Amino acid sequence: MTIIDGKKVAQEIRNELKEKVAGLKSAYGKVPGLVTIIVGENPASKVYVRMKHKACEEVGMNPKIEALPATTSEDELVSLIKKYNNDENFHGILVQLPLPEQIDEDKIIETISPEKDVDGFHPVNVGKLLIGQDTFEPCTPAGVVELLKRYNIETKGKHVVVVGRSNIVGKPVAAMLLQKKEGANAIVTVCHSAANNLSDYTKSADILIAAIGRPRFITGEMVKEGVVVIDVGINRVDAPETKKGYKLVGDVDFDDVSQKASFITPVPGGVGPMTIAMLLNNTYKSFLRKQK
Template identity: 50%
Template sequence: MNKKIIKTALCCFAVIAMIILGFTTYTYFSIKDYLDSKTVFAVVIVGVVVTLAMGIAIAGVSAFAMALYKDKENSEDKKMAQIIYGSEVAKELKDEMKMEIAKREDEGKKVPTLCVILVGNNPASVSYVTGKEKACKEIGLGSKMIHLEENTTQEELMRVVRECNEDSSIDGILVQLPLPKHLNEKEVLWAIDPNKDVDGLHPINVGKLHLGEEGFVPCTPQGIIELLKRMNVDLRGKRAVVIGRSNLVGNPVARLLMNENATVTICHSKTENIQAICKEADILVVAIGKAKFVTKDFVKEGAYVIDVGVNRNDEGKLVGDVDFDDVVDHVSAITPVPKGVGPMTITMLLKNTIQACKNAEV
């Protein structure tokens, strides 16, 4: 581009110079017999000065144009990725749900209710449950919390789950994981009524997901797809790579991406040439549980990167599975940690609870 500007400037200078010199020459021969030599010389000098002035002006304009172009190039090179804040999208969704619940109340319809069953006093679990109760209150959703002792038996927990299944005032049931080690998580999760399984972990809902039928989907994968859709990312035909194959995130998000007609590859701890595979992805979802595992060398330029990981570094700071600082200037968009995927998980739980209530009314 710079060469083109210089070439154009030189051509303009040559044309103008020829015109001025031609006019000066014509003037010189026209007046040389009528004027004294000093006057003629003055006319020639004026012509030369004007020609040089035009050349300098053209050179200046060309230099200015090149400087503008260079600034534009630099600004494009330094263009930062779009940061996908799930916290902002979650707020938009909560506002929409709040309006929907208010409308239901105005119409005399039932307010959806979520029941969370917590066993023991695991600090992280208590914090998550508190967050869910707060989120329910924010949008006007009904909430119920059943807090059982750490030494609760399998039979006692199963009885509580059955009672919630039969309670018509409860629309969604969530058993907070992990459970104490003496309890059988699978047995408990499979005992939840699939129509109230707002966490999407019952085998019937898992089967519906893989068959492409309507059912409840695990909240984090659902939140990831919602983020991509809110950004107007067309997933059709895109190459997507998911790092991680857990039943909570990896497998279901891969199936959801396939349901959106993306071409999906799942990578895991046994995958060979994982870096090369990830490098081909238009959309990269990372849920491997290793702090800053994915660096720029894993990422295709211009890709969309969804970081599901939540880890603490040596300083106690929350970091993702992606090295954010290393990758951010290399991609089109990326989710941060925190405030990325995390806020979407609880939001999808609320959305599923509302849907469960609506399903029961049909």
């Protein structure tokens, strides 16, 4: 059994990007810029935004944070996004979700120029993803596919079962692995909460991707021997023995499932670190597209 080390792979990607960004600086005299817009005081969002900012700096890109008060109106946010749509110094625009309730998330996502939509959430980019055109792949699904590639895990003709159909993980990862191309070409089944007997599906998976949001939901008896398991879940569970009083676990019961798996991602240290690495990759891609 191999534990897929997302932390290590993410660091490798960041190292590669650092070199590529240095190359851009000498070729074009400028580097990719990423603006992250955060509205309100959500503590988890603040942590994510800081992590993205730091990772951007580390690879030599130009990051900027726009922190707006929780009372910001939809019109104000729309105006700010439009400003960055027209600012040549920024190649990526990311609006940290969730947004306060007075702001319509769909409208905000649609305001971001598809050319700068490095999260890959704009309907134009979602459509391109589905029909197999070049686009910005959403970061977490892109991280999943990249991990499979870097561990040389064959996907062609394999049965991939995705548990979860969210717009940010389940649906896009299914669409990506379905494409008729290298690193994909899988037979894909997508499950959700209406599945009557989930095990009937998960047991037939060669590759199981769990994006459910329920701690240790997938158990050993739900998978077959030799399965590849990618656990996207990040769940907080009480752990009085730890300093913080809680710990993070995935959607997969790691101790149980790892007895049968051939490859498995841990939580933390699996898919999680890949998300930011893929965001940087998309920002780099956006910069290159702009130069062409």
